[in-house]
Amino acid sequence: MSTFVQILLRSLESGSVYALAALGIIVIYRTSNITNFAQGVVGMFNTYVVTFLVIKAGFPLWMAILGGVGTAILMGFTIDFLVIRHTKKVSPVAKQIITLGLIMVILGLAPLFFGVDPLNLPRLFNEGNLTLLGANISFNGLFNIVFGFVLMFVLFYILQNTKVGLAVRTTASNEYTARLMGVPTKTVTLGAWALAGVLGVLSGVMIAPTTSVNLNLMDVVQVNALIACVLGGFQTFYGPILGAYIIGVSRNLLIYYVSSVWGGQILYVLILIFLIFRPYGLIGKKVVKKV
Amino acid sequence: MNKVKTQLDFKALIKNPYLQFILFGLVLSTLPLLSAQFSFIKSGYITTVGVALIYAIAALGLNLLLGWSGLISLGTAGFMGLASYISAYLTVDMGLPFEVALIAAILVPTFIGILVGLVSLKIEGLYLAIATLAVSEILRKTFEEFDQFTGAFSGKSAKFPQLFGMIQLDRASTYWLIVFILVIVMLITYNLVNGQIGRALNAMRGSEAAAQAMGVNLLKYRLVAFALATIFASVAGVLYVHFIRYSYPSSWTLKLSLDFLAMIVIGGLRSIYGTVLGAFIVFAVPDLFLKQIPYFSQLSYTLNGVLIILVIMYYPNGIVMIFKDIRRLVLKWIKKGDRKDVK
Numbered sequence: 001m002s003t004f005v006q007i008l009l010r011s012l013e014s015g016s017v018y019a020l021a022a023l024g025i026i027v028i029y030r031t032s033n034i035t036n037f038a039q040g041v042v043g044m045f046n047t048y049v050v051t052f053l054v055i056k057a058g059f060p061l062w063m064a065i066l067g068g069v070g071t072a073i074l075m076g077f078t079i080d081f082l083v084i085r086h087t088k089k090v091s092p093v094a095k096q097i098i099t100l101g102l103i104m105v106i107l108g109l110a111p112l113f114f115g116v117d118p119l120n121l122p123r124l125f126n127e128g129n130l131t132l133l134g135a136n137i138s139f140n141g142l143f144n145i146v147f148g149f150v151l152m153f154v155l156f157y158i159l160q161n162t163k164v165g166l167a168v169r170t171t172a173s174n175e176y177t178a179r180l181m182g183v184p185t186k187t188v189t190l191g192a193w194a195l196a197g198v199l200g201v202l203s204g205v206m207i208a209p210t211t212s213v214n215l216n217l218m219d220v221v222q223v224n225a226l227i228a229c230v231l232g233g234f235q236t237f238y239g240p241i242l243g244a245y246i247i248g249v250s251r252n253l254l255i256y257y258v259s260s261v262w263g264g265q266i267l268y269v270l271i272l273i274f275l276i277f278r279p280y281g282l283i284g285k286k287v288v289k290k291v
Numbered sequence: 292m293n294k295v296k297t298q299l300d301f302k303a304l305i306k307n308p309y310l311q312f313i314l315f316g317l318v319l320s321t322l323p324l325l326s327a328q329f330s331f332i333k334s335g336y337i338t339t340v341g342v343a344l345i346y347a348i349a350a351l352g353l354n355l356l357l358g359w360s361g362l363i364s365l366g367t368a369g370f371m372g373l374a375s376y377i378s379a380y381l382t383v384d385m386g387l388p389f390e391v392a393l394i395a396a397i398l399v400p401t402f403i404g405i406l407v408g409l410v411s412l413k414i415e416g417l418y419l420a421i422a423t424l425a426v427s428e429i430l431r432k433t434f435e436e437f438d439q440f441t442g443a444f445s446g447k448s449a450k451f452p453q454l455f456g457m458i459q460l461d462r463a464s465t466y467w468l469i470v471f472i473l474v475i476v477m478l479i480t481y482n483l484v485n486g487q488i489g490r491a492l493n494a495m496r497g498s499e500a501a502a503q504a505m506g507v508n509l510l511k512y513r514l515v516a517f518a519l520a521t522i523f524a525s526v527a528g529v530l531y532v533h534f535i536r537y538s539y540p541s542s543w544t545l546k547l548s549l550d551f552l553a554m555i556v557i558g559g560l561r562s563i564y565g566t567v568l569g570a571f572i573v574f575a576v577p578d579l580f581l582k583q584i585p586y587f588s589q590l591s592y593t594l595n596g597v598l599i600i601l602v603i604m605y606y607p608n609g610i611v612m613i614f615k616d617i618r619r620l621v622l623k624w625i626k627k628g629d630r631k632d633v634k
């Protein structure tokens with residue numbers, strides 16, 4: 001039992017990371033109609049900023065994180081302002097390639113700013129353990145889980161109950177009509193890219209202490225977040241988050257109880273089989289095609 | 292009179308697409324000779340151009356899938372990687388001849404590709420793209436874990452191919468082999484898309500319901516499209532491992548699949564030369580040109596990203612269109628000149 005709880009807690013931690021990244025992807029997808037393959041790389045770059053502020057400039061971690069959030073917002077604004085705004089007429093497939101261009105730009109710039117050596121980011125809480133039903137979890141891990149939940153709760157509250165949220169939902173459902181109704185869709189898209197950047201850096205800071213900060217920091221997160229979006233369905237904001245937690249939990253359970261070598265692959269195969277029976281994900285509805 | 296006729300024949304000959312492909316191949320195959328002759332063409336360029344051509348082969352397969360059939364796949368890297376490992380394992384560890392390894396390395400990934408084709412009947416669009424990404428990730432994780440077969444993180448090595456068990460190739464002649472196979476793949480693609488299969492795929496892309504009403508069997512042609520794309524990717528994988536002589540799990544990531552997508556989108560969907568051009572822009576331009584610009588050698592990768600974004604912003608239908616635009620501009624310019632003469 002205690003092992004099970006232990007695995008569950010660990011999984012919720014990695015699930016939070018995937019969920020934040022998946023939320024970033026889905027926010028961009030719903031407002032700009034772009035599958036953001038650069039979500040992970042943007043997060044990686046800003047995590048580097050945080051690490052640099054801690055190691056080289058000697059900032060305390062929380063201030064460094066605020067700095068990273070700042071650069072993430074700036075980066076989101078820049079991407080939308082310089083590129084995304086001018087791609088209204090580009091075909092949907094070509095739009096996906098734009099984020100590949102962004103990946104190349106950021107991957108090329110990162111070593112120039114931060115060097116090629118991997119860096120280490122300390123944890124927010126270095127000490128302290130909580131014992132829960134015989135399972136141990138560090139305060140830092142607990143903070144990550146709680147923080148992920150709280151952040152998502154706040155975001156969904158804003159999305160469902162405020163004017164800003166209404167503007168986002170209108171833009172997501174039909175951008176053209178939203179513009180006719182006086183919704184400032186350009187500002188919404190700008191905000192979405194900034195929000196995705198912030199979610200990226202937060203997920204990066206969460207996962208960085210478990211490995212080292214390097215160029216491939218977010219690769220696994222990116223792939224899992226994309227698969228979470230498919231598992232949950234692209235049509236809702238909460239589907240991908242559900243998908244992310246399911247992937248986080250079932251992946252660790254499969255790795256521990258079934259096979260440490262093949263656990264990850266088995267999970268993907270199961271997801272593929274699931275998709276054959278529900279092609280639009282857990283929450284998604286079937287899109288009716290007109291002939 | 293006689294002279295005019297031969298001229299016309301010559302023009303028709305030049306316009307013949309098959310000859311154009313062969314001519315294109317001949318031009319490409321001069322590279323090793325040129326690099327031996329002129330010092331400013333470094334011999335390292337053979338590797339760069341060779342790999343770009345290998346990528347072009349895989350990208351042509353993806354173009355059949357995305358351009359002609361409208362099915363998007365992010366699994367190309369995984370299939371290419373699988374073929375490279377199979378070929379390396381069969382030639383190095385089992386000591387089998389290159390040709391046998393080539394056939395085996397095509398058959399196994401193609402079988403998986405056909406399975407994905409079956410899945411594609413149920414899943415569509417973005418969902419299909421990410422489902423194929425999942426397939427690719429399953430393969431990549433297997434490369435990392437299954438170390439007696441793949442050598443895990445330390446990679447798997449292979450040798451330059453040995454044809455028919457007696458002709459041992461070196462780097463230049465492997466490059467020629469790549470050009471030869473590329474030309475054949477281009478010819479096959481040209482014939483396929485201008486034949487019955489191409490028409491069926493085109494109809495399927497336009498409207499599935501209409502295609503079915505016209506008697507196009509969706510299952511059959513989706514499987515054909517996926518099988519062809521996987522075969523081309525596998526051939527590319529085999530050539531890659533025998534040209535670079537190494538295969539690492541870190542080569543076959545999502546990034547490479549996105550690169551293939553970029554190649555065909557940038558070059559131009561449904562354009563055979565565009566695909567090759569796209570492969571050059573995505574893969575060879577940083578090495579061949581951007582690194583030569585003073586002060587910018589560090590930024591070559593970034594500049595390439597900027598280039599890709601600019602091409603998509605201004606040439607969303609592919610860089611192939613740039614030639615049409617240039618031609619139009621020139622024609623306009625000539626016309627203007629004519630008018631001035633009249634005045």
